[in-house]
Amino acid sequence: MITLQSSDKDVFEIEQSILIQSGTIKNMVEDDFTFIPLPSVDTETLIKIIEYMKKHADKTDSKEKNIKEFDKDFMKKTLNELFALVFAANYLHISSLLELLYPSIADRIKDKITEAIRQIFSIRCDFTPEEERRIIMDNKWAHEGTEIEGTLD
Amino acid sequence: MEFECQSGTKVGLKDCSRDCVDYSCRGKADPSFIEPSKNPKSSKFNSEKQNPLRRLDGKGGSLSLECEESLAVNEVLHDCRSITDLPPALISEILNCLEPKELGVVSCVNTSLYRLASEHHVWKEFYCERWGQPILLAPLGTENADEKSWKELFVEREFRSKTFMGRYNIDTLYGHTEAVRTVSVLSSKKLVFTSGYDQIVRMWNMEEGLSIASSRPLGCTIRAVAADSRLLVAGGTDGFIHGWRAEDGIPHLFDLTSPQNQNTEFRVWEHEGPITCLALDLNKMYSGSWDMTIRVWDRSSLKCLNVLMHNDWVWSLAPHDTTVASAAGSDLYVWDTNIGSELAIVTNVHAGNAFSLARSHTGKLLFTGGEDGAIHMFEIIRNVKFHVKRVATWIPHLGAVYSLAFEFPWLVSASSDGKLSLIDVRKLLRTNRSYVVEKLSKVDNKVKNVEPPQRMLHGFGSNLFAVDVGLDRIVCAGEEGVVRIWNFSEALEVEQRVRALRGLRLENRMRRRKLQSEMTSKGSRGDQCSVAAKKNQLNGDRNSWRNRRRVAGKLKA
Numbered sequence: 001m002i003t004l005q006s007s008d009k010d011v012f013e014i015e016q017s018i019l020i021q022s023g024t025i026k027n028m029v030e031d032d033f034t035f036i037p038l039p040s041v042d043t044e045t046l047i048k049i050i051e052y053m054k055k056h057a058d059k060t061d062s063k064e065k066n067i068k069e070f071d072k073d074f075m076k077k078t079l080n081e082l083f084a085l086v087f088a089a090n091y092l093h094i095s096s097l098l099e100l101l102y103p104s105i106a107d108r109i110k111d112k113i114t115e116a117i118r119q120i121f122s123i124r125c126d127f128t129p130e131e132e133r134r135i136i137m138d139n140k141w142a143h144e145g146t147e148i149e150g151t152l153d
Numbered sequence: 154m155e156f157e158c159q160s161g162t163k164v165g166l167k168d169c170s171r172d173c174v175d176y177s178c179r180g181k182a183d184p185s186f187i188e189p190s191k192n193p194k195s196s197k198f199n200s201e202k203q204n205p206l207r208r209l210d211g212k213g214g215s216l217s218l219e220c221e222e223s224l225a226v227n228e229v230l231h232d233c234r235s236i237t238d239l240p241p242a243l244i245s246e247i248l249n250c251l252e253p254k255e256l257g258v259v260s261c262v263n264t265s266l267y268r269l270a271s272e273h274h275v276w277k278e279f280y281c282e283r284w285g286q287p288i289l290l291a292p293l294g295t296e297n298a299d300e301k302s303w304k305e306l307f308v309e310r311e312f313r314s315k316t317f318m319g320r321y322n323i324d325t326l327y328g329h330t331e332a333v334r335t336v337s338v339l340s341s342k343k344l345v346f347t348s349g350y351d352q353i354v355r356m357w358n359m360e361e362g363l364s365i366a367s368s369r370p371l372g373c374t375i376r377a378v379a380a381d382s383r384l385l386v387a388g389g390t391d392g393f394i395h396g397w398r399a400e401d402g403i404p405h406l407f408d409l410t411s412p413q414n415q416n417t418e419f420r421v422w423e424h425e426g427p428i429t430c431l432a433l434d435l436n437k438m439y440s441g442s443w444d445m446t447i448r449v450w451d452r453s454s455l456k457c458l459n460v461l462m463h464n465d466w467v468w469s470l471a472p473h474d475t476t477v478a479s480a481a482g483s484d485l486y487v488w489d490t491n492i493g494s495e496l497a498i499v500t501n502v503h504a505g506n507a508f509s510l511a512r513s514h515t516g517k518l519l520f521t522g523g524e525d526g527a528i529h530m531f532e533i534i535r536n537v538k539f540h541v542k543r544v545a546t547w548i549p550h551l552g553a554v555y556s557l558a559f560e561f562p563w564l565v566s567a568s569s570d571g572k573l574s575l576i577d578v579r580k581l582l583r584t585n586r587s588y589v590v591e592k593l594s595k596v597d598n599k600v601k602n603v604e605p606p607q608r609m610l611h612g613f614g615s616n617l618f619a620v621d622v623g624l625d626r627i628v629c630a631g632e633e634g635v636v637r638i639w640n641f642s643e644a645l646e647v648e649q650r651v652r653a654l655r656g657l658r659l660e661n662r663m664r665r666r667k668l669q670s671e672m673t674s675k676g677s678r679g680d681q682c683s684v685a686a687k688k689n690q691l692n693g694d695r696n697s698w699r700n701r702r703r704v705a706g707k708l709k710a
Contacts, residue, residue: 106250114261142257
């Protein structure tokens with residue numbers, strides 16, 4: 001059993017076999033650590049990650065469909081949660097989770113116009129007006145498509 | 154509790170660091186303000202009575218909100234809450250999942266995303282999977298060619314892909330004395346190779362529309378020609394493959410005219426029937442014949458590596474990587490060339506023979522044209538099982554489709570009805586792949602989803618036997634023995650000129666109207682002023698101004 005400590009000082013005891021899906025933890029376990037503090041992962045994210053790893057630890061064929069269903073539901077989170085997961089999964093080196101997260105986040109960007117993307121991700125436009133005009137002209141071809149798609153949907 | 158709204162604050166989440174507090178304030182000031190706390194350890198926030206989505210995290214005091222909220226507050230500790238805070242490598246990975254248009258939209262969002270999106274390596278992949286390596290046409294200044302980023306190349310090429318809807322010139326090339334059966338374009342060298350019943354292989358300059366050279370008669374009708382920058386091959390009724398190797402020093406790569414040269418020419422005899430199709434690869438050469446086989450050759454040793462047996466006459470083939478697709482009889486085959494085994498077969502693709510085949514640069518899309526005048530599009534899917542799925546159908550012709558050529562996104566077909574059809578497949582690919590598959594499973598696989606072609610080119614005689622595409626041009630030839638080059642390279646410039654002229658004419662018209670209305674309203678203005686002047690000078694002016702506007706409005710409408 002390995003003990004993980006989140007940034008909020010909450011501790012979790014998990015079996016080693018589940019945790020080795022994380023490259024980082026695996027390395028530390030090989031160096032005989034049993035207590036692993038994770039200062040960059042908060043409790044809620046850590047709970048989700050443990051949930052993910054538990055589900056994926058048991059990879060028998062019969063469970064593959066369940067795992068796929070789980071993954072789909074797992075990705076139905078708010079953007080903030082997804083970002084937190086990406087950070088954590090990156091730090092913990094869980095490549096399978098990352099492979100899931102990238103397309104999920106990309107899906108939120110797809111088929112959106114620039115302003116929508118800015119609002120959803122809380123990004124402020126920091127172009128000067130001339131720059132903005134120039135960039136929009138350069139990328140006019142990209143905007144044609146999205147407008148059409150918007151109406152078709 | 155104070156409510157501070159600083160609209161000038163940077164949403165600069167890029168600036169987030171451990172001790173700084175950032176918040177952004179949108180126009181709608183939400184009454185549930187958040188007190189900015191300089192002390193990261195503070196946990197006093199008055200947001201409980203508000204939206205339950207806001208949540209307090211223990212001592213960290215970090216707040217997470219649905220981004221659609223009008224007020225987004227980021228108490229920054231170690232987790233920042235926006236995509237721009239992710240390390241560039243991760244953002245890159247996310248952008249990797251996007252299509253070109255979406256990537257273009259993302260690059261308009263802010264400077265850091267602009268930089269990431271524009272320099273992303275995926276533009277190179279987008280370009281290469283559609284068109285292969287870019288041909289660096291003799292640049293005016295060599296520095297320019299190198300400095301163009303992949304994104305610019307891609308956008309430019311996408312833009313140019315509209316040329317086939319524009320205006321064209323036709324170059325007619327005379328030379329062949331009998332029907333031409335095969336055309337092959339070598340874009341990188343701007344050459345066209347044609348041959349047919351007169352048994353002579355002719356080489357033409359594509360840009361100038363002039364004949365460069367012609368070979369001696371090869372002994373039989375030539376039905377297939379293929380060329381790349383190192384090798385030119387031709388095959389015909391007698392079943393041999395005649396080839397010329399490129400030599401440095403020869404102005405147009407291949408020396409067709411000189412008498413039989415042992416070093417650069419060769420002839421391979423192995424097929425037992427007429428050769429109908431030829432193709433070249435990096436290391437291999439492929440030939441298909443009415444003896445129902447396709448032979449895979451090693452280019453340098455000219456040894457036959459594999460023989461692929463079909464059930465019927467082979468009409469056309471298209472190699473890609475380790476596979477080769479072929480149309481034989483009315484069936485479509487896909488083979489593995491290393492093992493020599495059949496990967497997939499689709500029977501009765503057409504009513505009658507499947508005369509022609511084309512393949513996309515990625516190898517995933519296959520197009521077949523048949524005796525029934527129909528064209529089908531297939532997609533190769535390599536999941537657990539390798540299979541070929543029909544994606545779309547067109548029936549643009551009244552006669553057999555003898556030849557197909559594909560250069561993203563245009564599919565060009567030549568038919569016995571003397572016409573060329575131009576089909577833009579981009580619309581079919583735009584939808585998400587899974588969406589297309591779902592749609593198909595519901596629709597009956599018959600003729601229900603037939604699409605019309607984007608354009609038809611016609612007007613010249615009958616029976617077009619061969620077509621090829623390159624350099625914004627379409628080259629076709631057939632029974633007449635005449636080779637036609639449809640030159641669309643000026644289409645975009647012409648379109649711009651036409652539009653500019655139209656704009657100028659419109660401007661002039663507007664200016665004339667404005668002058669006219671000013672002159673007429675000046676007259677009425679005088680009247681108004683004299684009447685109203687006694688009462689209120691200002692009113693009078695206002696009235697006249699309104700009058701003028703009304704008049705102008707009528708004219709404009």
